[in-house]
Amino acid sequence: AVITLILCFSSDHEVASAIVVPVSSVWCVGGPRLEQRRCYFRNLCYSFPHDEFVFVRGADSLVQGLPPTGGPLEAPTTERGVSPPAPPPGGNGDFSVSGGVKSDLRGGASVKSALGGGAKRSLRYRGEAVADLSGGVEAHGNTDFHFSYVEIPEAAIRGKNFTSSILPEKMLVFRRFKPDNLMHVLHDDLLPLWATLAELEYAGARDYRVFFADDHDEGDYWELYRVFRSRTHLNSHHPLVKRSLRAEVDKDADLVCFATATVGAVAHTKWYQYGYDRFQGPAADATITGSKIRAFAHFIRKGLEIPKYDIDMPRYGSRVRQKQPYAVLFNRRSDRLILNEVELSFAISREFNLSTVTVSLETHSLSGIIHLLENATMLIGMHGAQLALSMFLPRHSILLELFPYGLPAAHYTPYRTLAHLEGLDLIYRAWENPDPAKSHPHPEYPVHHGGFVLDATRKIPEQQQAEIVSNVPVKPHRCCKDPAFLFRMYQDTVVDLPGFIRTAWEAFTQRQERLKNRKTESSNATAATFSPAEVKNLNCSYRPGKGVFHVDWEEPWNRAFLGGATNGGEFRMRYLVRVQPAGATEYTEFESAETHLDVPAAEDGGGGLASGSGVHFWVAAVAAGDVVGPWTR
Numbered sequence: 001a002v003i004t005l006i007l008c009f010s011s012d013h014e015v016a017s018a019i020v021v022p023v024s025s026v027w028c029v030g031g032p033r034l035e036q037r038r039c040y041f042r043n044l045c046y047s048f049p050h051d052e053f054v055f056v057r058g059a060d061s062l063v064q065g066l067p068p069t070g071g072p073l074e075a076p077t078t079e080r081g082v083s084p085p086a087p088p089p090g091g092n093g094d095f096s097v098s099g100g101v102k103s104d105l106r107g108g109a110s111v112k113s114a115l116g117g118g119a120k121r122s123l124r125y126r127g128e129a130v131a132d133l134s135g136g137v138e139a140h141g142n143t144d145f146h147f148s149y150v151e152i153p154e155a156a157i158r159g160k161n162f163t164s165s166i167l168p169e170k171m172l173v174f175r176r177f178k179p180d181n182l183m184h185v186l187h188d189d190l191l192p193l194w195a196t197l198a199e200l201e202y203a204g205a206r207d208y209r210v211f212f213a214d215d216h217d218e219g220d221y222w223e224l225y226r227v228f229r230s231r232t233h234l235n236s237h238h239p240l241v242k243r244s245l246r247a248e249v250d251k252d253a254d255l256v257c258f259a260t261a262t263v264g265a266v267a268h269t270k271w272y273q274y275g276y277d278r279f280q281g282p283a284a285d286a287t288i289t290g291s292k293i294r295a296f297a298h299f300i301r302k303g304l305e306i307p308k309y310d311i312d313m314p315r316y317g318s319r320v321r322q323k324q325p326y327a328v329l330f331n332r333r334s335d336r337l338i339l340n341e342v343e344l345s346f347a348i349s350r351e352f353n354l355s356t357v358t359v360s361l362e363t364h365s366l367s368g369i370i371h372l373l374e375n376a377t378m379l380i381g382m383h384g385a386q387l388a389l390s391m392f393l394p395r396h397s398i399l400l401e402l403f404p405y406g407l408p409a410a411h412y413t414p415y416r417t418l419a420h421l422e423g424l425d426l427i428y429r430a431w432e433n434p435d436p437a438k439s440h441p442h443p444e445y446p447v448h449h450g451g452f453v454l455d456a457t458r459k460i461p462e463q464q465q466a467e468i469v470s471n472v473p474v475k476p477h478r479c480c481k482d483p484a485f486l487f488r489m490y491q492d493t494v495v496d497l498p499g500f501i502r503t504a505w506e507a508f509t510q511r512q513e514r515l516k517n518r519k520t521e522s523s524n525a526t527a528a529t530f531s532p533a534e535v536k537n538l539n540c541s542y543r544p545g546k547g548v549f550h551v552d553w554e555e556p557w558n559r560a561f562l563g564g565a566t567n568g569g570e571f572r573m574r575y576l577v578r579v580q581p582a583g584a585t586e587y588t589e590f591e592s593a594e595t596h597l598d599v600p601a602a603e604d605g606g607g608g609l610a611s612g613s614g615v616h617f618w619v620a621a622v623a624a625g626d627v628v629g630p631w632t633r
């Protein structure tokens with residue numbers, strides 16, 4: 001049945017109100033794990049009063065890539081009689097069934113699924129999730145980022161004066177993690193958003209608008225989120241948080257429906273895990289490269305309309321020009337202070353002949369800081385979220401991270417990991433404060449801020465205070481409330497200048513060397529990424545007089561282009577030649593620097609020639625960086 005909608009378009013924006021609610025459909029693709037999945041919806045609705053996504057299921061609803069809903073689930077098949085395993089305490093990201101089947105869920109029961117041609121899947125208790133709302137957080141057991149919806153039968157609301165407000169734009173539904181912390185903003189939200197939108201755009205789907213399905217306000221870093229604006233017609237649409245969505249739609253409508261919505265953020269941009277279920281460290285299987293981070297940084301700079309050159313910021317007290325090398329000293333104004341910031345800044349200028357500009361998030365605009373970082377030689381700052389901005393530094397610049405007393409730099413490595421990503425090409429050094437006398441802890445702070453104060457009248461017991469103070473260096477711990485970690489992390493520091501300068505010189509020397517070798521390094525790096533094509537016209541003949549097989553071939557057609565990639569064709573293509581008697585699984589391998597080779601007949605493995613069954617020859621080209629091309633027989 002085709003439902004006829006009566007639509008009333010308002011004049012100032014494109015939202016329509018309907019006196020009936022459109023039926024929903026969903027098409028999911030991707031692997032069995034939530035973070036591999038993406039679901040495309042038609043008419044995905046949202047209920048403000050219930051704070052839930054709603055799938056209006058009708059006869060015309062199409063559900064693809066999820067187990068069937070609405071009707072009873074298919075009965076367990078071969079494992080009938082086997083008692084179901086206990087459900088896990090929280091979802092673990094594995095595939096699970098979609099909304100509307102809650103009452104049918106028997107935790108862990110094995111059922112036939114519509115996904116993957118009837119392959120069996122385990123159902124989970126927290127089983128409504130169909131996709132992941134955040135690509136950046138490795139939150140094991142945390143279901144906050146799992147997307148789920150509730151089903152309403154269309155027949156039940158038909159003729160009941162149920163109304164919806166329809167947004168005709170394409171929406172990407174996403175959930176932010178901690179929009180008040182710059183590292184989390186960049187790593188957990190903006191990078192996965194950028195990659196997800198890029199993936200959609202590569203597939204030809206442009207102009208997505210972002211809806212943040214979380215309970216945060218726009219927050220201090222909204223300027224960055226706003227970069228993700230969609231452009232439809234002449235308008236540009238910024239992302240929406242729930243509150244601003246409400247302002248855009250008919251307030252009396254029962255449901256807000258996105259005519260087209262996509263859920264499922266890519267998970268391949270993470271470089272760090274924060275230690276929720278083990279000690280923090282680089283993300284396992286991280287595949288993000290520095291080059292992708294640079295592409296992202298470029299996108300952000302463009303979105304913020306930051307000019308490429310000619311830094312001219314009178315508010316810094318001087319006109320810093322691109323050609324005048326400078327260092328940026330990042331200081332925090334509220335906590336984890338550098339207490340001798342002015343001396344430190346003078347010392348850097350003196351030692352390295354650099355102007356030094358001191359900035360902080362409290363006193364400078366984000367755009368201004370990013371602009372400044374674009375051409376900086378060095379960034380120096382206390383460990384903290386602001387150092388994630390080092391992704392905006394130019395290649396071969398230096399990041400010097402300072403650590404308060406008692407915190408081993410090797411244990412807290414989000415910025416070191418970032419700096420070392422291949423292709424970001426930063427030079428990184430950590431400086432740890434070795435001297436408790438130059439450290440100022442804050443026992444007067446509340447516990448969550450590294451102090452001993454529980455509330456207006458109570459402090460943590462003295463014995464526990466003593467344990468915290470004696471826990472040096474701080475032992476490995478989980479995120480994020482370890483009191484010894486917080487106590488040390490929120491100390492202020494007087495930076496020991498000679499010690500710091502020694503560390504800075506190491507980095508500076510490395511930079512000089514890198515700049516000297518830059519040309520060769522980058523040309524090798526380019527060559528290593530290219531793969532040769534197949535060799536052509538492979539011929540082989542037996543030469544009884546010489547007792548050899550003569551094999552020759554033509555070089556891969558893209559050889560000429562690979563030569564250019566190695567700085568004037570310095571590298572020589574090599575070839576691997578494999579000799580294998582027909583029907584055998586073993587082979588003998590030879591290498592040739594030319595496009596021909598004589599293989600002694602005795603090397604045919606003894607089988608092929610003697611038995612008359614024949615010998616196979618396989619040849620593959622090997623480009624610089626040991627990249628082996630396809631085999632030709």
Ligand code: UDP
Binds near residue numbers: 332333336361383
């Ligand atoms: N922040 C800041 N100045 C300060 C303290 C914090 O700008 O003096 C910012 C910090 O960069 C981050 C947020 O406030 O974006 C939260 O800081 P927190 O200390 O909780 O996190 P951390 O910096 O340790 O990651």
